[in-house]
Amino acid sequence: MKSTIKLIVLTFAFFAISCSSDDDGASNKDAVSTIKIKWDNIVGQKDMNIVEKQNLEYGYKTADNQDFNITAFGYYITNIILEGPNGERFEDEVSISAADAKGVYHIKEGDFASAATILQNVPVGKYNKITFTVGIPEEGVKEGAAGGVLDPAAGAWFWNWNAGYIGFAIEGHASTSSQAHNEIDGFVIPEKSFAIHIGGWRDITPLEGETPKFVNNIKTITLNFDSDVTVAESQEPSIHLLANAKALFDTSSVDFSTTYSVHAPILGKQFADVLDQVFSYSHVHQ
Template identity: 25%
Template sequence: MRSSFGAAYLKNYKKEITLKEMKNLLYKAVAVLAMSAALTACSNDETTVSGTGKVALEFDNSFNGNDLILETQANTTASNEVLKITAIKYIISNIVLTKEDGTTFTYPKSDSYFIVDEATATSHVLDLKNVPAANYTKVTFGVGVDKAQWELGATGQADFLAKAQAEGMMWSWSAGYKFIAFEGTFTSATVGTALPFKVHTGQTGTDYNYATIILDLKTKALVRSNITPQIHIVTDLSKVLNSTNVIKLSDNNPNGTGAMIMGGANLPLVTQNVATMFTVDHVHND
């Protein structure tokens, strides 16, 4: 009886040992596979993030949450003035992309001047080439042409000077570039018949009125040789007149013939407003 019991016990014990060994081997195999997969993923990621790619910056003009329609759309400001916008153009320059590790890539200055024109759909997307592959978390750009560039003189502007002249984005060479050209008609409680308005920013007297914009990306822009992120930036034009500062067109209509804000004390206030009118809506990593 003892011998039979001992044999059965030993047999069961061996089975238990065998099961434990099999489980251990299985756990080890799973661990090895997981480690191998992780190493492969790291290796693939390192391969993917090398080289260069492209980035598209899309500027989508709006007015207080509504997509902008030129000529016909009635846009009511926070000051209860009603604008019909006939033209909006602005210069985007000096683009810098910030990587997730905090380092930056500065787009070549000679290629970093663009004119966004609502009337020209192809101008809404700025195609940046030869961008180092990386994960980007911020975009920085200027509105206007920086003073250092302008001080290079007419011959130092390369092809952009001729483009700005053709687009009506120059006052004159001595007066410099128009950074923003915002135009249309308006009515208000005191202005019943539609009158023209123009808001042009740029160099005036001692004020240069160049604005630098820094925007966080809600989703990382994954630049790869086979992925071109599109960073969708919404420009809220209602903030030109109503943001950090409140500016009424009707207060800038001294002769009853229209509001022309192209200098004076209001222009630096407009520039402060311009710094607030851009937001990143989303990022497509396609």
């Protein structure tokens, strides 16, 4: 009799544990956590070092031996999507208003606060791919007055309604640059400097005989991870992505003697077309 009672108790305990485990599994399906994206800016194999605007010391070389340095570097990132091998998917919400620009990130070298993007409410699971947009696409421009990192009054990189925002920018000096010292309305353009601003959110067909001015330079980039990244309630990974300034120059075959002042969408197209070569996956801290 005792053996029978003991068997019944053990059987009940087994089913109780099984049901408890099933319930926990069901509740965990809705569990979310946090993931960090760290934007690491580099030049070739070197860390990026920003110098003062009047500094003519060159720390880097292009593939064809043009010496250059960097005085400013940055880009806008939107529409971040994470995907996993088992159908996992997370889309970072983008909501732009006059008060804020949720889901829009302005990464600027030298600005420590902008170097990491924190994604909240990411469903737990495994992820092996990230997709993001470089630049501010149509929905960000057509909203009219925008707040947050898109507010021109707060230093946003805004051209005008037709051209939109500068989605990617790099400035510095180059040994071969033909830029002469210039002062315009109190603004100083140093000798030997260069400025490459990539922007433009739509194609506008020019009138007959008119020079093309506007082009859509918004780029969407997808990067695969070298292994699955696990997001769990007790595990908040940090994914490191690279933006390589040297790759921009080398893949576009830039010649600073003729290309040193890029301030219009059509002029930035040759650089926008190689942005997929600029960004890459580095590693993850799990």
